[in-house]
Amino acid sequence: MSGTTAMRENLRQMIAVLQAERQALAGLDLDAIMGCAQDKVALCGTLDECGPFVEASQIDEECRGLLDAARRLNEVNRQVRNLIAANVAARLDALTGSPALYNAPGNARAAYAYTGGRI
Structure with a gap:
């Protein structure tokens, strides 16, 4: 199997795994x-093995x-x-009645909420 063929098959598998995720x-x-x-x-390791055999100019x-x-x-x-992590953190804060220990300056959760609107 040529380098680009192996890469193509591994990328298809990666897309399938990302959709399953x-x-x-x-x-x-x-x-x-x-x-x-x-x-x-595992697929990243496999793609790394394909990488040295495929140069950027060979990628179709x-x-x-x-x-x-x-x-x-x-x-x-x-x-x-x-978003899930921010939601869990907000719920834990609400349950404990205390603010988060590791809040970033500004409101990181608001940034995630804004990002979530674009998905």
């Missing part, structure tokens, strides 16, 4: 989230499109994870 995040399924995290790490349009799709899905999933 989004579903796991939506369902708050911790086991599935952890499984997706392990799959992503399909691979570039898959790379862009994977990058966008990963960014959306990162934002969703951050």
Whole structure:
């Protein structure tokens, strides 16, 4: 299998894992989230192995499109994870009746809420 063919197949698998991660995040399924995290790490290792054999000039349009799709899905999933974490922190603060110990200057939760509106 050539370097670009292997990369293309690995990128397709990465996109499938990122979509599964989004579903796991939506369902708050911790086991599935952890499984997706392990799959992503394994695929990153596999992609790293393909990398030295594929130069930037050899990457075709399909691979570039898959790379862009994977990058966008990963960014959306990162934002969703951050929104969930901010929501949990806000609920814990409400339960304890105390402000968060590690609040960033300004209101970080408001920034996440703003970001959430764009998803």
